[in-house]
Amino acid sequence: MHHNSAKIIRVKSLASRWFAVAAVLVSALGIVVQAATNLSVWAYPSASGRIICQPDALGNRLLDYSGVGYKGGTVPIPNVATKTNLTPVAGDNGARIQSAINYVASLTLDTNGFRGAVQLAPGLYPISNTIVISASGIVLRGAGDGGNTNYNTVLYATYVGAGQPSLILISNSPSYTTVTTHNITNMYVPVGSRSFGVDSTNGFAPGTPVFVRRPSTSLWITNIGMNLVSPAWSAGSFDIYADRTITRVEGNVVTLDEPITCALEQQYGGATIYSYNWSNRITNVGVEYLRGISYFNPLVVTNIGNSTNYYADENHTWTFVAFDGAIANGWARNLNASNFAYSCVQITGISASKPGARNITVRDCTSLDPVSIIDGGRRYAFVLNDSQFCLVQNCTTSNDRHQFVTQSLTVGPHVFVDGWSDNAYADAGPHFRWATGAMWDNVAANGDNLAIRNRGNLGTSHGWAGANEVVWNSKADGLNVENPPTARNWLIGSLGALVNNTAAIPYPATAGTYDSLGSNVFPNSLYYAQLQNRLAAPNTRTREYWIGDIDKFITASSTGEGVSVDSTWRSTVQSAAGTAMVNGFDIVTNAQWIPFTFNFSLSETDRIVGATLSVAMRATNAGATNGILYLDAIANSSPFGTLGWQPIGIGTNTTVRVLDLGSQLDLLSDGKLNLAVSGDLGMDWAMLELQVVPVVMTYTNIFYPVADAYVRGGVNVASNFGPATTLVVKTDSSADNQRRAFLRWDLSGFNGDLFHARVRLTPVSVGTNGIENGITLVASNQWNETTLNWNNRPIGGKRFATWIPAASVPVEFVVTPQAQA
Template sequence: MKNRFISLCFSLLVALSLTAQNFPRSDKRGNLIPDYSYCGYKASNEQIPWVDVKAFVPHIQGDATSYIQAAIDYVSSLPMDASGFRGAVQLDRGQFQIDGGLQISASGVVLRGSGSGEDGTELLGAGQDRTTLIRIGGRLDRMWTPKQAASKAVKVGDMFICVPNANKYQVDQTIMISRWATKEWIDQMDMNDFGGESSYIGWKVGDEKRPSDVEIHWERQILAISGDTLFLDAPLTCAMTTEEAFVQVQTWPGRIAQSAVENMRLTSTYDTENPKDENHRWMAIVLDNGEDLWVRRVQFRHFAGSAVFVTDHVRRVTVEDCQSFAPVSEIGGSRRYTFHTMGGQCLFQRLYAEQGFHDFGTGRLAAGPNAFVQCQADWSHHMSGAIDAWATGLLFDGFNGEGVLLSFGNRGQDNMGAGWTAANSMMWNCSAAMLANPTPPTANNWAYGAWGQMQGRFESADSFVKPQSLFYAQLAARNAATKDEVRKLMPVDTQSASNPPIDKAQRFVAAARRPAMKLVDWIDSLQVKEPLALVAQSKENTQWMKHYSAKPTAKKYSLMTLNEGVLTKDNAILSGRSQGVVWWNGSLKARYLANSSRPHITRWAPGLTGTGFTDDLNEMTDMMKATDHLITNHHYGLWYDRRRDDHERIRRMDGYVWAPFYEQPFARSGQGIAYDGLSKYDLTKWNVWYWNRLKQYADLADEKGLVLYHQHFFQHNIIEAGAHWADSPWRSANNINDMGFPEPVPYAVDKRVYMSEHFYDVSHEGRRAMYRNYIRKSLETFADNGSVIHFISEEYTGPAHFVAFWLDVIAEWEAETGKDAKVALSCTKDVQDAILADENRAKTVDIIDIKYWNPTMTGFNAPPGGVHLAPRQYGRLRSANFNVKAEVKARSMSERMYEVVSDYRQRFPEKAVLLSVGGDTWAALMGGASL
C-alpha cells in the first residue's frame, strides 16, 4: 500500500514531462491537468483477467432466456476465489434466441461467448418489447454518514482532500466527495436561465432537503491518512472551495464487482418494413450498481438505444474492442447513444460505431475522470463528446469522427438545460468535421493536436502531437506494465510526408495502392491475433443443468370480483388509497427526482430504472402495499416529450426529444414528421412496450390485491391549453391515418383548443374505426385480469353519444369473446343518468363512479355534459350555478354522501358504486360504496 501511494503521488508530474510541447503543468490557481489514466477496470492498475469456466451452455433451439439465466444463477451461487471471481459461463457457438432479458446480479461472474464473428455466439433479442438484453448490476442500497465540510479548498488534479477530525476516517474506506453548487457559482456560470421563460430548466442550488441540479459526486478510496489529509486513489476533476466540498463515508453492501460480458454478438430483431421501428430492444448492455466491470469484444446490431449504457451508480469500467452497426430507431433524443456513461473512471477504448446519434458521450454530471481512447464514429446523426451538464475530467484521446461534431461546449437549453457540458477536459490528437473546445467560466478545457474545423482553444492545430496517446503516457508514468496494452492501439503514422526522399516516397506510393486500415478492421485483427481461449463442454462444467427447469410452474391467484354490487377479493372488501400518474411534467435532474417524482407505469427513461425514471413495477407495487395504496389511476401521457412542458404550441425543429417520456399507446410509422420532430404515429399499430407494461402491472395487481383504473382516453388533450393538442397522436398532423380533424388547428384566440366537438363526433368513418380498434385493444390486453376497471376517460365531461358508442364497442367485444370486462360509468350526472336509463347500454355498466358531480345539502352540483368545458373550467364558473334542486333528508354532508350512494345502490343493486369525488369515505362505505 505504501509503495502504491508513493507511485500515485508522483505519477502526474512524470506524465507531464512526456507530453506535447507547450503543455502546462498548472494554471495560475494551481489546477493541474488531471491524470486521466485512473479510468477502467481496477483503475487500469491491473489488466482484465482470464476467468475460468464453471458452466458450459450448449446450443438449443427456441427461447434460451431461462436456459442461460439458469447457468448464470448457478455460477452466481458458487463461492468466490481469492481474486474475487466465481467463474465464467461459456456459451456454445450459434445463435441463442432471447425472448426476455439476462441479468448478472452477483460479483465475479463473466458471461462469455465463442466469438463475435459469424461463426461465434450470437444472442438474438427477439420479440417487440424493450427489455434490456443484458443487465449487470447489484442493489441500490448504499448508505452514507453525515456530510462533513472540507477544511481546505480542492484544486483540479488533487489526489487528496483535507478534513477536520481526519482521525475518524480509516485507510481503505470508500468515501463520497460531493461538490455542492452555490448560487454565486451558478451566477458566474450564467446558467440561471437560458432566456425567455426558461428559468424552470436553469441550474438550481440545493439545500438540506433537495440536492442541487449540478451536484457532482466522486467515489474514492482512502489510501493513506496524514494529519488532516486523506490521500485518495484517483484525482479529483473539479476545483472546490470549502463552501462547496463535502465528504461522507459510503457503504454499499448490495453493489457488485468484477462481473463482465465478453466475446459475443448481440443483435435485436426489428420490423424490416419500418427503418425507424422502435418496437424492439433498446439497450443491449446496461451496467448499474457495480464497480470494476468490463465489456469486451462484443459486436452490436440494430439496437434503438445504447450498445453499452453506464449509469451514475457505476465506477471503474472498461469497454473495449467493440463495434456497433446499423442501429434502428427514430433519429432523436435518447436514441442511438451508442457508448454512453454517466459514471466515473470509465475507459472506452478501441470502439467503432456507425449511424448513431451520440455515439460516444458522457451524461449529466459524469464525475471524471472518464476516457474515450481511439474511438471512431462514422455517419453519425449528431455529436459526440460531453452531452449533458458539467461532466468533469473527460478525455477524448485519438478520436476520429467522419462528418461528426466533437464538442465540449455550452449546449444551452438542450437536454433540458444542459448548459456548460465539460470542464477540465482534454481533446488529444482528435479528428472530426468540427471540434468545439470553448473555455467555461471557472474552469479549463484543453485540446492538443486537432484536425478539422475548430472553435475555441487549440494547441498544435492541424498537427499530431506526441505521444500518440495521452492516456497511455500517463498510465506508463505510474505503471510500467502497460506495454501489452499500448501495442493494441492502432498505429498512426505521424512522420512528415511533405518533402520525402525518393525511397520514402516509393513506400508511400506502395501503401497508397490499398485502402487505409480503419479502426473497425483493426479491432477484427486483434481478435484474430489474440483470440480468447474457448472451453468445450465437459462433465465438470455442465453441473448447472441439474438445476435447470424448462417449464416454470404457472401461478394462479384469486381475482377481484363483483358480487351483488360489491367489489371484493377473497370475500373481503378492498380498501386503500388511490394514486394517479403524472400527466405531463418530469425531469431527470436530482432536484426534481428528490421531491417531485411519483410512480408511473408507462414512463420511459432509457437505461434508467427507479421512481422518476422507468419504474420497476415489482418494487412499485410492493411500495403501494407498504403505504396502503390500492389503486393506480392510469391514462396515456398528455404529451410524450418534455420539451412540450413549456406549453408552447409550435412545431419542433428536430426530434431531439427530452426524457423521461410519457409513452403513447401507438407505434410510430417511420413516415413523415409529427409536431415533436419524430415520425408520425400509425394508429393501427401498437406501442408494444406500453401495453406490455400495463399488462405487467395488471398481473402484479392480481397477485398482490391491487387495482388498475384503465382510462381509455384523456380529455385533457382536447380542451384548454393549445399545447395539450399539439403533440397528441390523435391529431391529424401527427398520424398517417384518416382522422379528419381540422389542420391548421383553429386555436381560440390563438392559444386555446376546443377540439372536443370534433373528437367526440364518431360519424366520421375513419375516426370511428380508429376509436373502435383502440377500445378493443384495451379490452383484449386485460381480458384475463380481474384487477382492471375500464373507464372512458380521465376528466370526461363529454356528451352521452360518445359514452354510448364506447359502451356499444365493449358490448360487442364481450359478446364475441365471452369475456366480461369490469366497466365503470364515470361522467357528468346528466350523462350518467341518461345511460343508466338506457336498459340495453346499462347492462354493460358494472360500476357507477361519482366523480364529475357532487351532492350538496340542497341537491347536486352537477355541471352538464357535452358543453365543451373541462372540470376545472366548471369549477371557475361556480357563479353560473350548476346546482340542481332535489329532495334532501340528510342533516349533514356525511349523511348526504350516505344518502346518494345508498340511492344508487338501491336502484342498481347489481352495480358497484365508487365515490371518487371525495368526501366522507366511511359514510360512503356504509351506503354501500366499493373501494
C-alpha cells in the first residue's frame, strides 16, 4: 500500500444497520486509509457504485469473483459445537484423534449440516499416520496455531519413509452420474458470461447442477501453438469441465450461477451442458487453529536448486492439510505449517473431468520453511488442482517455490487475495496447461515473479499455463503476463519489472493485457469490491440477455442480422428515422437507425436493483460524432458525446460501450427494454445485465455505535481523543500525524436471524479527494472510547470494503458476514 501525506477524512460519529432481526453479538470496526489510486479500464465503479467489468470486442470480460469460498463467501465460517475433547498423551496420538473423528462421524447431522467438532486441547501431539476425515459435518479444531504448547495445539508429524503422505486428509472420491445432456447453440459464448442458448431445456430447471464441457479439438490446439511443444498436446485431453448450477430457464436460454472461464466457440467444437447427480460429496468440513510441524532428518542436505547447503530430506510428511476428492463447502483457517515437503494446504478434485472439490476457503494460514529439494513438484504452499470456487485469503509463505498456484486445467473462478511470500524460489501463478479463471489480488511474491505465461517445454510440455486470469494490484520482483491466442490474461495496477519469457513456444509470446502498470487502481481489492456488490442486496441473481451473434459484423443480408424488435417500437423508430435506413445488426453505414428490444420475464416477487447495457459498435469514419442512444422512447435520447462514448472504432476495430442504468430502472419494470442507436455506425451485439433480488418482508433497526474514537501516532501515542465529536483518519509520512478511527456497536439486546447489515458513514470534510479509505474488523471489542489510544488500540485485520470519500456524501458498506459471525 502507498501512504500519502496530509490526507484527512473527518467522519461523523453516525452509523446504522438495516436488517430483519439482530443477532446476539457485539462487533467492532477499524477504519484505515489506503493510497490514492486511479481507475482501471477493465473493472471500475459505475455511477451507482457497482463494479462494471468492461467487455472486449467479443464480449470477454473479467469474471465476477464474488462467489468463491465457503458457501460463496456470503456467510461466515461457523463456530461448530464441540462433541468430544482430547488432551495429548505421551507417544503416538494418531489413533486417538482418528477414533474421536470416527465417533463424531457416527453422530447425526444437525439441521445446519454439521455433526460436531473434535476439540484438541493445547499441547504437543506426535502423530505417525494420516488423520482422515471422510464424512460430512466434521471439524477438527485446536486451541491455536502458535508455537507455545501451553496455549496452542501442535501436531508433530513423525512419519518417516516414502509415499508423500498428508498429516490431515479430508477425502472422498465418489463419482457422479450424468442425467441429461444438451448442446450449446451459440456461435460464441464469451468469458465472464452466465447465459447461453441450448438445443433443449428438457431436464433443466433452477437449482439443477450441471457441468459445461468445452472440448479440446486439434484445430484449437494448433491455433494456440500447443502442437509445437514436446510432447504435443493431444485432442480430447484438455477438455474443460465447469461445475455450475442453473439459476434460470427462459425459452431455450439457461442462466448459470457463476460465469464461464473460457470462451465456448462453435469453430472449436462448441460445448455441451449436462446435469449430474453427485449425492455423496462431503460437505461442511473444516480444520482450524492448529500448528503442524513435520519431522525431517537434518543430516540430509543438498545444493540442488536455488540455494546451498540446505535441508532436503524428503522421507517425511509432505502436506499438512489436504482436501482430496469430492468435497464441497469446507475450510482451513488459522493453520501454521513448518517443514512439510510440499504444501500447507492442498485442494485437489478427483480429475479434470471430475473436479469434485469446490467452495473451500483457506484463510489466515502460514507455510514456513519447507524441507525438500528446491526442484519441480515440491514446495507448493497453497495449491489448487481440479477444484473450483476456492478462496485463499490472507495467507503467507516463506522459502516456497510456487506459493500461490493452480495446476493443469483447473477451472475457476478462484481467488488468491492478500497473499504474502518471502524468499520465493519460483513464480506464483498458474503452473501449467490451461488453467482458467483465477485471480491474484493483492499478492506479493518477494524473491521471484508473478507469471501467467507460455511455459513451452518446461516440465512436461507445460505450454500455456493459464488463460483468462488476472493479476490485480499485486507486486513481485518480476511480472510476466502474456495473452494466449483465443484468450486474454490481465495485468492490472501491479508493481514490478516486466521480464522476458524465453521459454515460450512459439517464441515470442504476445504481451498480456496491461493496465496501469506500476500504479495501483481503485478498488484496492477487486474481490472484496465485487463481494460488497453481491452482499448489497441479499440473494442477488445476475441475469444476462444477449442480442445479436458475436461474429465481428458478418452478415449475408443487405439489411443486416435480424434481431428482436418490438413491432410498435420498430414503427416508432421508422417514423422518427424518416427517409433514413432502419437496419438490423452487422451493417456499418452512414445515417442509419438500429432498433432492438430486450424481453425478459419478471415475477411479482422479482425486484431489479441494478442494470447495465453493453453495445459493440463500429463507425464509418473517424469523424463520426452523430451517434445517439434512445432508451424506451425517442424523447429519451442521449448523444454519444454526453455519454462519454466517443470515439467509436473504425475499420476492423470494434468499440464496446457500457451504460449504467441504475438511474432508469423504472424502464425495466414491464419486462421489456426498447432501444435504438442512430448515426454513422453499426452494431455487432448488445447485452443487458440485470441484478434481480426477491422481494422479502424485513424489519429495519437503526442504531448508533456505543463507542467511537480515533487514535494518533508519534508523540500522541498515549493521548486519548474519545471526546472529539468527529472521527479523523489520516495517513502521513510523519508518525505524529497518523490517525485511525474505531467504532463499536453492541447487538446483545437483539435476538433472531440477521438478514442484512450495513454501516453508513458521512464524511464531514475531506482534505484531498481521491484517497481510498477502507474498513477492517478488529480483533477485540474490549476497548473504551475514553481510554483508547495508539498504544492500546485493537489490531485490525484486512480491509473488507473500500471507498473514495467526498465531503457530505454518505458511504455505505455491507457487514452482514461480520455481524453474523
